């Protein structure tokens with residue numbers, strides 16, 4: 001198989017919760033572990049994307065620094081993966097402008113994510129009426145920036161959750177539109193593929209009809225990387241389930257119970273249906289105890305490593321600087337070709 005170029009990004013909008021870890025970040029570590037010697041892994045902290053919703057500048061600055069410590073703490077290795085701040089490589093916004101100028105407005109209008117991001121940020125339901133006065137142009141066009149993030153490195157593989165599938169589709173469309181519009185001997189951009197990672201949507205511990213999210217007002221609804229063992233146990237003990245006797249995996253009628261099983265299966269890398277079988281004659285108390293054990297086991301080391309690293313400003317700066325240098329060198333080559341083809 002030919003070498004893969006993997007790209008993924010995470011916004012610096014706060015400490016990751018269990019949903020971010022199980023749904024996204026720990027998959028990055030797995031990809032790194034399973035990568036071939038010629039595969040290139042590129043992981044970016046995408047600060048420009050965070051600006052599409054209002055941010056407190058001080059909080060953003062802290063979150064930006066902390067996210068790098070998080071990536072290191074969970075096991076992303078700067079020797080094996082390029083890890084950098086998007087805002088330290090100007091080629092992302094440069095290429096995004098080129099793409100903005102070939103993106104049909106209709107395609108952007110059909111993206112559903114800006115609606116849900118707006119709704120999440122306002123704590124309203126995703127299907128409620130969108131208040132267009134809150135819609136800035138950046139929120140509308142950030143999928144174009146995302147396409148630039150990916151294609152600046154000619155990435156071939158992108159691990160994304162279900163919620164981002166539409167954006168990857170747009171990215172492929174834009175690569176194809178560019179390739180056709182500026183055709184030379186060969187197409188410039190690859191059409192990046194989705195990397196299938198186990199799609200695990202972790203739900204709120206307090207309202208299992210919604211996903212675990214950093215913007216939900218109730219902090220008991222999520223487990224953070226920095227939660228102590230006691231906090232983890234208390235949150236899981238208080239998780240909303242149901243009064244049905246016994247444990248079964250039934251996401252539709254028993255979402256709270258199913259969510260606990262999903263978390264357990266994700267932590268231990270097992271099949272959720274197999275896990276459920278072990279609890280068929282046990283109660284919620286027993287299950288919650290085991291979920292808390294598994295989550296503590298998962299988080300223990302990265303939590304300690306994060307606490308150690310977050311104060312290592314010199315080391316974090318050095319990693320960021322080195323990562324940005326490597327990233328720029330790759331995207332520089334792409335931008336030279338892009339400029340050559342478009343005539344600027």
Ligand code: ADP
Pocket residue numbers: 010011013019020021022023024160161162163200201202203211212213214215
């Ligand atoms: P949040 O919704 O908490 O603000 P983001 O939108 O910043 O999180 O998502 C960062 C990454 O984590 C994305 O890849 C997203 O798909 C993933 N993610 C977020 N919440 C969950 C969840 N509850 N379960 C699984 N994956 C999630």
Ligand code: NA
Pocket residue numbers: 117120
């Ligand atoms: Na979100």
